[in-house]
Amino acid sequence: MLLRILTLGFLLSISFPYAQEDYGRLRQDMVNTQLKTRDIYQKTTLDAMLKVPRHIFVPDNVKPYAYTDGPLSIGEGQTISQPYIVAFMTQALKLNRNSRVLEVGTGSGYQAAVLGEIVDSVFTIEIVEPLGKRARKTLQKLGYSNVVVRIGDGYHGWEEKSPFDAIMVTAGAEKVPEPLLEQLKDGGKMIIPVGPHRGIRQLVLLEKKGDRIKRRNMMAVRFVPFVRPED
């Protein structure tokens, strides 16, 4: 009998690994141990990371790992970046309340939600339809009415909503898509992983200054590839 109770308890703990308040504690730990101990100091970014429920954006099988220090599979062969990378890319764009941001690579919608906590409006594009639809639902459920998801190829950006104060590309490109640079405001910033297909890429921060583009390599990263419809 005792064994049966123990077995039942064990099985329950597998299927319901954490209660809501536990997720809150795990999120707090994530901010303290993975972000503040590294180089994430911007208050708006830390506050957003503390607020957005990352576990809601990931599939059930990886929920228990939602706040661990690494990337996670979100289905369709795609991944959600490590929390530190999400925070790093967000912080690098130096956003404010009035910013209008374009994200290419919606994935789960998590990064878009983090941006949505900080800025006025987020436009995000996802090429894999089931992912885009799921992200749109999750964002709606959580009340992110300032985040708009479009399904399609993000290479061409989102002309009608341009120009943007900031652009974030969350898939690894071989080179910077020209149309995205064109849709950036003067003084605007873009962050994008650039490098060889499936290799180590550089997270590049670009800043548009008149007709010049300032370019700075921030760190080496791995990202799922930026794909084109003809690939």
Ligand code: SAH
């Ligand atoms: N930012 C996401 C993770 C992105 S993973 C999150 O927070 O969960 C990269 C995503 O970019 C994948 O979902 C992939 O399907 C998408 N992607 C790849 N190439 C794309 C393209 N050309 N246009 C739009 N999305 C693209």
